[in-house]
Amino acid sequence: MHLLEVRGLTKHFGGVKALEEVDFRVEENSIVSVIGPNGAGKTTLFNCLTGLTRPTKGRIHLEGADITGSSPHRAVRLGIARTFQNIRLFREMTVLENVLVSQHLRIRSGLFGVLFRNRNFLRDEKEAVERGLEYLALVGLEGAADVTSFNLPYGDQRRLEIARALAAEPTLLLLDEPTAGMNPHETSEIMEIIWKLQKLGKTIVLIEHDMRLVMGISESIIVLNHGVKIAEGPPEAIRKDSLVIEAYLGKGTLA
Amino acid sequence: MRSILVAFWLAFLFLPFKGPKAALMLFAVVLIIVSSWTYLKRRGRTLREKVFPRINALRAMSLSGKRLSLAQCGLLLFLIAVPFFAGDYVLDVAILCGIYIILALGLNVVVGFAGLLNLGFAAFYAIGAYSYALLNVRLGLGFWESLPVCLLITTISGFVLAVPALRLRGDYLAIVTLGFGEIIRLVLNNWDSFTNGPNGISEIAPPRVYGLSLGGLDKYYFVTLAAVILSYIVVKRVRLSKMGRAWIAMREDEIGASSVGINITMYKLYSFAFGAFWAGVAGALFAAKMRFVSPDSFTFMESVLMLCMVILGGLGSIAGVILGAVVLVALPEALREVQSYRMLALGAGLILMMIFRPQGLFGGARK
Amino acid sequence: MLFQQIINGLTVGGVYALIALGYTMVYGILELINFAHGEIYMLGAYLGIILFGFFTSVGLTSHSLALSFALTIALSVLFCSAYGFTVERIAYKPLRNAPRLSPLISAIGVSIFLQNYVMLTQGATDKVFPDLLGSAGFDLLGARITYLQVLIIGVSFLLMLALHLYVTKTRMGKAMRAVAQDKVMASLVGINVDSVISVTFIIGSGLAAVAGIMVAMYYGLVNYFIGYIAGIKAFTAAVLGGIGSIPGAMFGGIFLGLIESLGASYISSEYKDAYAFAVLIVILLIRPAGIFGKSTEEKV
Incomplete structure (x- = not known):
């Protein structure tokens, strides 16, 4: 196929x-x-x-x-997801946030959930964080979740790009x-x-x-x-x- | 030697505007400042190192996570208590602070989160204020009935202005928003039959609850406080959701954001509309407080002032922006005697901020 | 009537074009909307009044009107160029590598600073420029054309021509074009980019000074906030003609002057200032990079 x-x-x-x-x-x-x-x-x-x-x-x-x-x-x-030749990370966000952004399409809870922090919203966010950490672990960045991404060494930035693309599933x-x-x-x-x-x-x-x-x-x-x-x-x-x-x-x- | 040169040059530029005596004084002042600056620098103790860590520490102290719930409660109690001991003047300034906090929070969504420079934010403020004024004076609608209509109108106008924003690069966008702001002001100023032109609209009713007027300063203070708290909570929660993340991602790298599934077009629209919504809230509050609106309150300088609050507080930082608004409203009030130097200082402040502290006074350290 | 409006439009348009040149040159080189440029023009108008007043008070004017007038213009240009140079050094140069919006915000700061600087030193009330030529003029095709209008149109066109020759023919002009195309390459072939940028600001400010004096003479009145609105209009003119392009700025300025003058007399004079904004928004909606600007795709 x-x-x-x-x-x-x-x-x-x-x-x-x-x-x-x-x-x-x-x-x-x-x-x-x-x-x-x-x-x-x-x-x-x-x-x-x-x-x-x-x-x-x-x-x-x-x-x-x-x-x-x-x-x-x-x-x-x-x-389809991709990485870039010249790294295009969200520089001022943490490593974890970078992979959270990619789960944008997956997170379904709407404005109502966001404002009232209902169960669906909290579950969605929790799952997103857990899944994000899994993707980071896959590329060996689980220890750097809270680092601001522009502070990462160059090689790790490339890995993070892969994790970020991956998180878009x-x-x-x-x-x-x-x-x-x-x-x-x-x-x-x-x-x-x-x-x-x-x-x-x-x-x-x-x-x-x-x-x-x-x-x-x-x-x-x-x-x-x-x-x-x-x-x-x-x-x-x-x-x-x-x-x-x-x-x-x-x-x-x-x- | 270099300081003499700099001082001489600036004094020379100043000469035709205020005459030789003032120029000589400027020469002396600049000479002292520049040479002491270079002296301090040589000793390795620049202003930056001496003063800013303290601000950072302050920030860490007042903004760090959960431990602060207690402090937040304390602050809330204090804010509730204010009308019981403060005089009318303080309340007046406090209400104005509140209105500007809401404006700055709204503008922060557009400029700080989404990274779109909006130089015409006062237009939405004006639309909010005039909507309430007209609904109230022309149709006799009360504050609470008008409010949803007001907010709908401002939010839609946010959408409308965002349409050009979708195609324009940063600085062109800034100019178009500026043009939009001016056009709104000119229309308000010249459409006499509808807006009463430069004379403005007066006798706007304050909000009422069960027939009780909330127009008194002490009562209106609570209305404003409630609105401020609401806007703070909503903006904060939206920031910490997928929408907020999408905005920041878009600001950091538009192409990167679109390649992880963010619809850039929609998120630009949302940011403008969401920001305009809060300008609408602030506008309605302003009209109901002053009981009078005129185009003079919504000039370009007003937009710049809001921008300054956001920049002073640190683009994107919610707590910082609130402090920025308070500082820029309260400081000129506290320094009444030097009122006329306010704008001069504001201009110089913007330049210095961009050069020495682009992340804002209260923003985190950035490279 | 129509011809009269065209002449009025050309007069104002020439002034817009002169200011627009400063915007377009700076944008071409730094990709910065030099928000403070309108204020330099306002400084020029004030300096014209101040210096002419000074020469009158020391008796030079009654001795030789032409000499004191020439000195006024020369010194105003000198001072404005110095201001332009200083503004660039203080407010823009440290931000050469900062994020894109930083220099723009800094420029807004300069603009506010200079406005209030003039207001505080010169007062908030209107300043009057002495009426030198009066309303003397001649009639042509049913329109009244004053000598002052002829002077303004003539000087504008001469300066534009001079600038065009300077940029295309001289060494510095060629260096400017090289820097506008590629700063890194230009510096690699030995062009001093910083001094080219300084020269750009100096020339742009000098042109703005001339525009300021001419407007002060034309309207007779000057205020500290004229720079903001004129700046926006001149910027519109620059965008109209495709920002970065020198002939474009000339065309845009004149075109905008005509639109305004015709719009004011045939549609409504109350919204005179709004036409520029409306034109600007419409153009940018249709062509986001300006009429003659080329759209650039970001390299991925």
Whole structure:
């Protein structure tokens, strides 16, 4: 069963073709990496999937339903959550509050409950806190719940982004360079986290530059170059693909 | 040397406005201030280090969690007791404080929580005040019957103004809200047949309960106190719910907030409407207290004054904003003799706050 | 009648354009709505009256009217530029890396400060500018055009032309454009960004000073709160023309002057001040980045 199906996805910014007729499918509960040189259109792809930019052309289907051009908050409702390449935490909120915000859609009690603090409201809040702490534990941040998030060390901020995305309870999780700027030890920790997420039944698509991580974790790899998909397949196949080598190393070195 | 230069420069700028004698005095004053400032700084004891920790400690003492229920009870008892020993003048100022607290709490929702700079908040205050004034004087409706209508009108006007807010970036939004505020004032000022123009509307009735007028200062004090407590509780509870979290998240990072499922458009609308609601409450209270409204009470400076309360208290901090309102209402009253320097100090205060203490006097330490 | 209103509109519009240039230049470089700019214009009007009064009292005016007038303008421009420079140094420079709203709030503080500063030093009552040219003028196409109007329109256009040449032709002007496009790149190629910003404030304030004096002459009366309303209008003009664009500010100023003058005579003069706001709100509703402004998408 395909969880995500992208057909003919195209995005032009003025004259710049950020994405051109990109097709791919993501199997449920799989780990897929999107790689490619800088400016290949990877983040634009994520932005299209999460509704931050509207594609020029093409269709995006999630669990069979067409979700093309839905707004960001609707994309979350439909089950897509993401992290950002340049960290976008709620800086002045505590770590716990960050994961509480993501449970926005889940908490149902309305204004009445808020004003009178009735049983439903209190139960909702209690559950949200408990669940939030579970997500923090998953990424190893349970001890930092009350820290203001901008005071977290850099690596922990990246983990918190993952926990925050997770707390929105997506079926499809998009991670934009989750290990950027991390040392090998931290990177392998992130790798563990991603495996844990898979065990929880999540489907994961990640953008990565760290080839050891990509090759070690991905079931399938999509390679973009200048907005065009130039290869797709399991790690072993990608490693040998001449087009991919050319894209990374440049023409001429191939001969 | 540098202090002489600074002093000379400022005195030079001052020269044409007040003549050489005053300029010379300014030169001396600035010279003393600047050189003692640099002296203190060199000794490593800046004003910041010396004074502000104390304020932080004060804050920690007065605002820390549960232990404070007792202090809160004490404060409440004290506030209830005020009319029994205070004179009319104190009550008058206290009522005014209360009205501004409600305004500042409302504006804090928009500016402090949601991070949308609103420079026309006095417009909602005006709409609230005029709604009650007109309903009462033209239709003969009492305070309590008018109040729901008043609040509905102000809340809807909040929604209406929020529509442009949805598309505008920060500073453009500020200017549009300012323009909205001015247009409302100009309409009130010029639509003679409806609002009685610059002469305003007088003989507005105070609220009544079972035929008993609450117009006396001591009774009206309780009406205001009740409204203040209500607004405090409601704003606080909303802040500590998913709505409050959504606002703060939106303020911190709009894209981040939308990508965890927050409908930015709706939450901007809510913040404007919710803020306007409280301006409506304050407006109705103001009209019923003064028994008179005129466009002069709702100028741009009034909007700025409310903004100052929010900034002084610390954007987003509920307790801070209340203190900010009290300080800015009570302080000028206490310093009657220097009344004319009030606005001058306010302007300078805003600049200094932004440079040295952007989180507000009572806000938490921020990087 | 129509022609008369057009001439009146051009006169006021020229003044708005001069003030709008200051807004647009600062916004182009700092992305800051320099709220205090209107007050610099008000300072210019006051300085005109104060300095001219001073020259009259020392007898220079009766000796040579032209000389004292020229000195008044020159000194006013000098003082206003100094004020603009000082305001930037004190209130904006320390906030260069602060959150976006901080310098705006600081600017509001400067505006309130300067208004009350003038009120306290010069009194709250209207100040009168001596009537130099009177209502002397000539008739053209059924409209009465005063020499003063000709002077204002002429000076405005000359200054705009001069500014345009300065920005496009000189070294400093090119540096200004470079800084407006990309501060980091500009500093990397050796442009002193701080001094470019200072020069921007100095030029903008100088233009505002000229506008202030001309308005003082035109209406004959000056008050400490004229800066606020004129500032808003000039800002509207800048947005009309696309903020950040110098020719846009000129166009916007003149356009707004015409709207106001025609609106006042054909719709209602009571709401004269509201037209600018209404125009501003409508424009921003239709095009959130101004008429010629380009919308920028935030990079994720």
